[in-house]
Amino acid sequence: MENVTVVTGDGGSIELEGGVLDSLASRMGGSLLTASSPGYEEARELWNAMIDTRPALIARCSDAGDVRTLIRFAAEHDLLISVRGAGHNIAGSGLCAGGLTIDLSQMRNVEVDPASMTAVVQPGATLGDVDAATLSHGLALPVGINSTTGIAGLTLGGGFGWLSRKLGLTIDSLISADVVTAGSEMIEASETENSDLFWGLRGGGGNFGAVTSFTFELHPMGPELLCGLVVHPFSDAASAVPFYREFTGNCPDELTVWMVLRDAPPLPFLPEEVHGTKVVVFAFVFAGDPEVGEKLIAPLRAWGSPHGEHVGVIPFAGFQQAFDPLLTPGARNYWKSHNFSELSDGLVGEVLSATESLPSPQSEIFVAQVGGEAARRPIDSTAYPHRDAAYVMNVHTRWESPADDTRCVDWARAFFDATAPYATGGVYLNFVSEAADEERIRAAYGAHLDRLREVKRKYDPENLFRTNLNVRP
Ligand SMILES: Cc1cc2nc3c(=O)[nH]c(=O)nc-3n(C[C@H](O)[C@H](O)[C@H](O)COP(=O)(O)OP(=O)(O)OC[C@H]3O[C@@H](n4cnc5c(N)ncnc54)[C@H](O)[C@@H]3O)c2cc1C
Numbered sequence: 070m071e072n073v074t075v076v077t078g079d080g081g082s083i084e085l086e087g088g089v090l091d092s093l094a095s096r097m098g099g100s101l102l103t104a105s106s107p108g109y110e111e112a113r114e115l116w117n118a119m120i121d122t123r124p125a126l127i128a129r130c131s132d133a134g135d136v137r138t139l140i141r142f143a144a145e146h147d148l149l150i151s152v153r154g155a156g157h158n159i160a161g162s163g164l165c166a167g168g169l170t171i172d173l174s175q176m177r178n179v180e181v182d183p184a185s186m187t188a189v190v191q192p193g194a195t196l197g198d199v200d201a202a203t204l205s206h207g208l209a210l211p212v213g214i215n216s217t218t219g220i221a222g223l224t225l226g227g228g229f230g231w232l233s234r235k236l237g238l239t240i241d242s243l244i245s246a247d248v249v250t251a252g253s254e255m256i257e258a259s260e261t262e263n264s265d266l267f268w269g270l271r272g273g274g275g276n277f278g279a280v281t282s283f284t285f286e287l288h289p290m291g292p293e294l295l296c297g298l299v300v301h302p303f304s305d306a307a308s309a310v311p312f313y314r315e316f317t318g319n320c321p322d323e324l325t326v327w328m329v330l331r332d333a334p335p336l337p338f339l340p341e342e343v344h345g346t347k348v349v350v351f352a353f354v355f356a357g358d359p360e361v362g363e364k365l366i367a368p369l370r371a372w373g374s375p376h377g378e379h380v381g382v383i384p385f386a387g388f389q390q391a392f393d394p395l396l397t398p399g400a401r402n403y404w405k406s407h408n409f410s411e412l413s414d415g416l417v418g419e420v421l422s423a424t425e426s427l428p429s430p431q432s433e434i435f436v437a438q439v440g441g442e443a444a445r446r447p448i449d450s451t452a453y454p455h456r457d458a459a460y461v462m463n464v465h466t467r468w469e470s471p472a473d474d475t476r477c478v479d480w481a482r483a484f485f486d487a488t489a490p491y492a493t494g495g496v497y498l499n500f501v502s503e504a505a506d507e508e509r510i511r512a513a514y515g516a517h518l519d520r521l522r523e524v525k526r527k528y529d530p531e532n533l534f535r536t537n538l539n540v541r542p
Pocket residue numbers: 116151152153154155156157158159161162163164173192212213214215218219220221222223224225226227228229230274275276278279280281396499500536537
């Protein structure tokens with residue numbers, strides 16, 4: 070291997086000789102890539118094409134032993150590192166410029182034990198990998214709504230989706246995690262082993278170590294559920310959004326309805342003339358007996374004069390991919406997100422006027438209904454601090470050409486500022502699009518920041534794990 074200059078933790082750099090890198094590679098089951106290696110360009114691709122980060126080294130791990138070898142090596146040479154799962158983080162924190170990326174994306178195994186209703190999941194697995202392995206047994210883990218998202222980053226941030234109101238956040242089903250610490254120790258974190266670390270992992274992001282395996286509790290579910298989309302013209306939005314607020318204010322935990330405002334994609338159940346026009350979409354899942362669900366969703370289907378609907382009892386693993394075509398990798402993306410305890414009239418007004426000025430055909434305003442079981446767990450039971458968020462709004466600004474970067478980013482920021490007065494002030498760390506200042510870090514970790522700092526001081530006092538929404542020791 071050639072000599073490679075690598076950025077160090079203090080922002081300086083060190084030249085690593087080819088022989089040193091050869092020796093490192095020989096101790097790995099996986100592969101070590103430099104900028105001249107075949108596969109390097111592909112290995113640095115992330116979901117968000119806005120990110121163009123070039124690590125000096127990308128280490129594609131094959132097992133926990135590789136992770137340990139790399140962390141020991143990084144600590145010895147004081148290298149800047151990042152940890153990458155499936156590479157979905159909007160801010161691109163899975164890569165580090167000039168440093169060593171510990172890439173876990175090849176470790177994708179999901180092992181389900183139907184008898185104990187548990188799954189052991191490797192950190193490179195996607196939500197699609199998890200759904201495929203669990204739902205085939207009629208079991209589910211509550212995860213997010215896009216099948217190519219990684220389980221690791223999602224879990225470490227909290228994790229919510231269609232089943233969270235019924236089953237809690239993803240972290241609420243976490244039984245234990247295997248972690249390689251900054252001191253390159255391999256330890257387990259659970260309620261009984263290293264419980265302070267276990268608390269911090271559940272909402273504290275990738276701050277405390279590299280997780281090499283997650284063990285989750287699974288729940289009987291489906292595998293077919295009543296799911297669907299009802300699409301309304303934007304001309305009805307001024308009454309559709311308040312209807313959504315009222316309807317979701319009275320839902321049982323089994324029923325979750327999200328609302329999306331955007332230009333209509335070319336969905337086969339919509340008349341062609343509707344494609345590309347502004348619409349309000351109610352998307353829902355009923356996580357229970359479909360017959361019961363049919364009655365509950367009747368008012369949602371009866372309201373207004375929808376352009377069309379696609380509703381039925383279908384394999385839930387399939388519905389988990391329903392939004393994939395709108396969220397494919399490779400586009401330019403910038404997100405802004407707020408949490409809300411209610412959808413006030415003032416907020417509704419801002420949402421309506423922003424929809425009229427969406428900056429690109431692919432941009433959308435997403436309102437996720439959370440609450441239910443996710444809100445019932447004691448706030449201090451995990452590091453995740455936003456259980457009071459009944460709704461999470463995420464603005465997916467999305468476009469293709471770099472020439473549109475400034476216009477699209479400015480639009481998202483202006484909408485974010487206009488809606489801030491109605492928000493709780495908290496933000497889901499997995500939706501933060503850029504390097505965060507102290508105020509945004511406090512918004513992400515809330516009242517738990519000081520306790521997270523204590524955990525950080527114990528498990529990563531030198532801040533080896535820093536390319537994230539950083540809890541500084
Ligand atoms: C299209 C799309 C849809 C989404 N939908 C949802 C949703 O419905 N619900 C939801 O909750 N979130 C959702 N998210 C957000 C998602 O949770 C985050 O993007 C998350 O970071 C993805 O995890 P990843 O492993 O793919 O990330 P990566 O980019 O691989 O990693 C992100 C960060 O996580 C940390 N990390 C990753 N793996 C490890 C590990 N093994 N050990 C320690 N630290 C690690 C590191 O700090 C890393 O920088 C969505 C994201 C996208 C792009």
